[in-house]
Every structure is written in C-alpha cells, then in structure tokens.
Amino acid sequence: MTGSRFARPVEYAAAALAVGVAVLVWAITRTYPNYDSYYHLVWGRQLLHGMEPTFTAYAAPTQHPLYVALGAVLGLVFGESADRALVLVCLLSHAALVFGTYRLGAAVFGRWSGLVAALFVAASASFLLYAARGYVDAPFLALVVWAGVLAATDRSPWVLLVLAGLLRPEAWVLAGLAWLWYVRGSERRVWITVAVVFAPVVWALSDWIVTGDPLHSLHATSDLADDLGRVRGLQHVPGSFVSFVGATVRPPVAALAPIGFVLAWRIMGWERMRVPLALFAAGVITFVGTGALGLSILPRYLTVPSVALCLFAGYALVGFTALAHDHPWRLWWARGSAAATVVGAIGLLILAPSLSNVREELRFIRATHDSLIATLDDPQVRAGLRCGPLTFPTYRLVPDSKWHLPDAVVGARSAQRRSSGVEVFALGQKALMRYGFAAGTSPSVNLPSPGFSPVARHGLLAAYRRC
Structure with missing residues (x-):
C-alpha cells in the first residue's frame, strides 16, 4: 500500500x-x-x-x-x-x-x-x-x-x-x-x-x-x-x-x-x-x-x-x-533545520509563561462569571431591580448581565448615574482594573452613589441598593 x-x-x-x-x-x-x-x-x-x-x-x-x-x-x-x-x-x-x-x-x-x-x-x-x-x-x-x-x-x-x-x-x-x-x-x-x-x-x-x-x-x-x-x-x-x-x-x-x-x-x-x-x-x-x-x-x-x-x-x-535526495540544497537545509530546532526548543521556554498566562486569564474569567451570576441571582439584588436599573462602573459587564437578565435595565455609570436601583462594584486589584476603569471614565464610578447601601457580596463583586 x-x-x-x-x-x-x-x-x-x-x-x-x-x-x-x-x-x-x-x-x-x-x-x-x-x-x-x-x-x-x-x-x-x-x-x-x-x-x-x-x-x-x-x-x-x-x-x-x-x-x-x-x-x-x-x-x-x-x-x-x-x-x-x-x-x-x-x-x-x-x-x-x-x-x-x-x-x-x-x-x-x-x-x-x-x-x-x-x-x-x-x-x-x-x-x-x-x-x-x-x-x-x-x-x-x-x-x-x-x-x-x-x-x-x-x-x-x-x-x-x-x-x-x-x-x-x-x-x-x-x-x-x-x-x-x-x-x-x-x-x-x-x-x-x-x-x-x-x-x-x-x-x-x-x-x-x-x-x-x-x-x-x-x-x-x-x-x-x-x-x-x-x-x-x-x-x-x-x-x-x-x-x-x-x-x-x-x-x-x-x-x-x-x-x-x-x-x-x-x-x-x-x-x-x-x-x-x-x-x-x-x-x-x-x-x-x-x-x-x-x-x-x-x-x-x-x-x-x-x-x-x-x-x-x-x-x-x-x-x-x-526535495529529492540528491538535491544540492537538501543536506545543508537539513543541518540548518536541526540547528533551528534546538533554538526553537529554547523558545518553548519562552512560550511556557504565555500558556500559564492563558490559564490564569481563563480562571479569572470563570471567577468573574461565577461572581456575576451569584450577584444577579441574589434575592436582595433582585429586589433592588424593582426599584431601578442595574449599573456597573463601565460598560464591560453590561452584555453579560443582559444575557442573564433579559428583562432588566442594565447600564454603565460611566454613561449615566441613577438615583435608585442596584450598583455593582468590582473587588480586588485585577477585577477593579479590568471592570472599574476605562478611558475617559471618572474614577468616581467606583464609589457608591449617595443613599446606596451594601446588600450583597459574591466573589469579585459587591452590590449596593437604593429604593
């Protein structure tokens, strides 16, 4: 064959x-x-x-x-x-x-x-x-x-x-x-x-x-x-x-x-x-x-x-x-490839940290998602949504929340602050930098509005409510 x-x-x-x-x-x-x-x-x-x-x-x-x-x-x-x-x-x-x-x-x-x-x-x-x-x-x-x-x-x-x-x-x-x-x-x-x-x-x-x-x-x-x-x-x-x-x-x-x-x-x-x-x-x-x-x-x-x-x-x-076995380039090309393979093996050591970074990023995404779902399903948060919209510091978690709560009004405080409803905040340095800040956004969006009180905390997120 x-x-x-x-x-x-x-x-x-x-x-x-x-x-x-x-x-x-x-x-x-x-x-x-x-x-x-x-x-x-x-x-x-x-x-x-x-x-x-x-x-x-x-x-x-x-x-x-x-x-x-x-x-x-x-x-x-x-x-x-x-x-x-x-x-x-x-x-x-x-x-x-x-x-x-x-x-x-x-x-x-x-x-x-x-x-x-x-x-x-x-x-x-x-x-x-x-x-x-x-x-x-x-x-x-x-x-x-x-x-x-x-x-x-x-x-x-x-x-x-x-x-x-x-x-x-x-x-x-x-x-x-x-x-x-x-x-x-x-x-x-x-x-x-x-x-x-x-x-x-x-x-x-x-x-x-x-x-x-x-x-x-x-x-x-x-x-x-x-x-x-x-x-x-x-x-x-x-x-x-x-x-x-x-x-x-x-x-x-x-x-x-x-x-x-x-x-x-x-x-x-x-x-x-x-x-x-x-x-x-x-x-x-x-x-x-x-x-x-x-x-x-x-x-x-x-x-x-x-x-x-x-x-x-x-x-x-x-x-x-x-190439044909008698091609004049084949031998020197094979030797050069062998040398490049050795260099490439060293490059694998460079690649390893990037794969570790991928694993860490995926863990962070999973932790964020779990924190978000737990927060959105919290009874205190659900009760707060009857009083007003759900808002985040920036736009970054808005579509995730719209997907889980299709009937809720979801927005970003970087676009507009509200006087009632639920405000969600990121906890921890990485979550705060990822979800709390964006270009042209005031840092004040990471502070609760007057009259909002804490009602829930799950993983990387905390929720405040005012009715």
Missing part, C-alpha cells in the same frame, strides 16, 4: 483527535464569551423576539452579521446555555483551523511542512485564547483557511469566502484577490463578482435596516476607538505589526517565516505559493487600511497573516523533506 493510501486514515484520526481535544478543553475549562460575543448573543435573542438589535447601544461593539445569526440559532436551541455553546463552536473552529493549516501546508509545501505549520498554530496562546473566549476570529479563521485549502487544490472557495466575509471584513480583501485570479477567462465571472460583493452588501444592508446608516459599523468602530483611547493612525502600523505578529505566533516562528518564503520562492515560484501569499497580503492590506481609516489597531487584525507566517515557517523548518 502506498504512503498516500496510508495518509488518509491518519488524517481522519488526526481530525478526530483535534475535535476530541476541543471538546475536552471545553468541558474542563468552563470558559465564557468575551464582551463582543455576549453582545452578539443578546442581539441574536432580540431577533428571535422580533426586536431590532441594539447596535447603537452605549459602547456596543461592531456587529458581524453571521455571528448575530449564529447567536440567534444557539439561543433558540440552547437557551441561556448558548454562551457555553458558542465557546464550544469556537473551540471546534480552532480545531478546524489547526487541521486546515495542516491541509493547506500539505497541499502547497508538503505533508511535513503542513504538520509543523499546524503545530505552530496550535501552540499559539493567542489563537487558543480567542477560541476559549468565543471571539468571532475563531470561526472566521477556520473558514478562511479551509477556503485556502479549496483554492490550493483547484476547488471553488467562494461559499467559504462569502461566509467568512459575513464575519470579518478581511475576507472581502481575500475575495477581491481571489476574483483577480479566478475571473481570468472564466465563464462564471458574473457569479464570481456577485460572490465578491455579497458579504459587504449584506453587512451594509443590515446596518442600514437597523440604524439607518449603511456604514454604521465603520462609523461606530471609529467613534468607539476614539472614546476608548485606543491606538489609532497610520504612523502606529509598522511598530504594531512587528509587535503584534511576534506576540501571536512567537518570535522564533516569525523569524523563520521570511526564510521559508525565500526558499519557497526560489524552489517553487510565485504561482505555487499564491494562497499563502494571498492570506498574508489580505491581512497586511486590511491592517494598513485600519490604520488609514483611523480605526483601532488591535492584534486580532493580524491573525490571518500570522497563519500565513506559520505556513512559511513550517516550510523553512522541514521543507527539505520534499
């Missing part, structure tokens, strides 16, 4: 293992969605109840149409447990991303290069944290990478690119690059063009229907970046690019990637590398465009090029295995 006939069952087993690990991590870590994702769950439930989603709420994140729809489906099926179901979807998406990276790397550079690239992605603490916190990036990356797999194996990637484009705008750039490649001499150029513009049009229509502004997502994102004092501007793009990529895939991987690119270019040429290059180019174009438009410059915006760097780094490390 040939190696290729053995490979397929091994791939199936690897895919099953990745899914099993994702489910196991979901079961034993008990994490919860981040701020943006809880809002998408709230918006999805509002759609189910025939209400317009509150895209214009104070400090609301950018809406992502397909994620709102996913929130609605999960809410319909799982009820309030949809938050945990969303985390499971994202962890399964992370597993699909890792396996898809292998398949893409194998299709372009060879199986061993694909395997190493997948290990680089799996070892990224940032990718894992995005999945464990239910970020939209996890399913988006899985769709993008599998679209790349289809394109690299001469199959149509359009359905996956359209879905990805309903999650993040980076896919619009990827679709545009794919259009340049596929439209040449194609008899389906009209349908290809429709696929390219479909996601932006749906995004603009959903903004227009709900807010009256087809560019609400762009305007709101820019305004929010200004309100929160985030890093913005084209001048910050070069430095942020280097630091963000190094933080996402670790410096040893980022250092290997240019070497892999040069080697692949010399051996394969541009056309063979078109998919990894498109991933990298789309991410860079979007990142630069983000700076030019004055939007927030965030590490999450470089996840797509980071995956491409993992692919090139994998080729740099073990690409010699795809």
